[in-house]
Amino acid sequence: MLAADIGGGSLLIAWQLKGKKVLIIGGGEVAGQRVESILSTDAHITVISLFCNLHEKTQKLISQYPLRTKLLDKMYEHGADSTDLLNYDMVLTALDDFELSKTICHFCREHRIPVNAADIPGLCDFYFGSQIRDGPLQIMISTNGNGPKLANLVKGKIAKALSGQEGAAIKKVGALRVKLRERAPGVGGELGKRRMSWMTKLCKEWTMEELGTLNEENMQMLLDEGWENDKVPSAKALGVKPLSICVPSSNDVVFPGFIGFCVGIACVTTWNWLRR
């Protein structure tokens, strides 16, 4: 394969913002979307915008999360405010003023502050994309700048393919891993390998829907009967019943079933009629 065949993409990454400071310059609708995106992390958010310019959504989010967000009720002025940018770990501009946005971007890039300017892709360190969130599970769909409409179509397909138990499964497996480490503590070595291979086997043999339904009692049984005997019991053996299994939609089952039913009737009727 040539490099040209594999290149051309972005590096999709999960940026960590726990305890970090993010500045959003602007208060319109896009600024509101940015506030929402950053709220999914544990960052502190500052919005610079005149209060009167705040979009309804932006205003609502700021008043809804007073401990996570702060409004600086003023217009951003480059020069007077630019050194303040250095106090932030990420800067997002959502301005109608293209020139101002460009100036901010150049300043940020010069000082290695990760920056995204809405509508000026050429100046962005990174792009946003369509997202799906289910607790610890996050999925991002990027079309590499080819528009959000198609990303949303793909998002719809993906959302339909998930049972909604994936986030729960990830949480439960995390909790089980903690319990297992308490029971068989230590870092690395043979025990570490055994722990890892047992968890891997469990994740292979159980469905995500079964994993998502684990409770304290099942986990205890899984460790007592499974880990201690170096085996992975089936979900059924432990009495774990998934809340919702990802089955084909009812139409996908009912329609072929109905057609089969009619064909069955037609066959027997024809057979009986021919026999007469």
Place this chain on the structure above:
Amino acid sequence: MLAADIGGGSLLIAWQLKGKKVLIIGGGEVAGQRVESILSTDAHITVISLFCNLHEKTQKLISQYPLRTKLLDKMYEHGADSTDLLNYDMVLTALDDFELSKTICHFCREHRIPVNAADIPGLCDFYFGSQIRDGPLQIMISTNGNGPKLANLVKGKIAKALSGQEGAAIKKVGALRVKLRERAPGVGGELGKRRMSWMTKLCKEWTMEELGTLNEENMQMLLDEGWENDKVPSAKALGVKPLSICVPSSNDVVFPGFIGFCVGIACVTTWNWLRR
């Protein structure tokens, strides 16, 4: 909703590395995975590692992409080499030496160089995740540090839900957008809005599989008969036949059909038997 309910996640972003310089410190298996990840972008990659320590995969990728990758055949020495780090736009460590990795991370964070250290999540600016790539379409699955096994299970579900025509659809829609801009040029205004709403309507009414099958001739017809008459003809009307349509797998159809068939036969037979 409380902030606690929506927080706790990462910011999933598409980082832009076109023309940027990425340094990978280490040459083992993980370094190879890093080289592979970065090759999907258009960055220049430098690997620091003794040649004799290179994993087979890392070595192969470096020799396969000589224009995109460079090997510095030496051990990384912090102090002597640390100022060199400032020449890079991103640093990834894949070392067994935890202390060295930590030192590099602290240096990078101090100098705002985006950094990822394999196996030291607490020090990373960002994490990698499971990925799906189909040309311009990129999908990332993150479990927020809850392990790659479950991310891969989710990846499997997603891959199954896609028809494989999504990347092609995104490319074709991009090409059509360029043609439409040539035919109806100009930025913003009424024409800009009409262009956008026509493209939106097309993406809504056609399936991704139909969009993915567009060719030069269809595109011309779509613009001549559709855009010029301010309507979106159906794919069928233009003779566009999708190469592969995402239908339920044969088992999903055959099994309910067979059950229905059996039930049909059983019903008629019972009915006939009761009538005797």
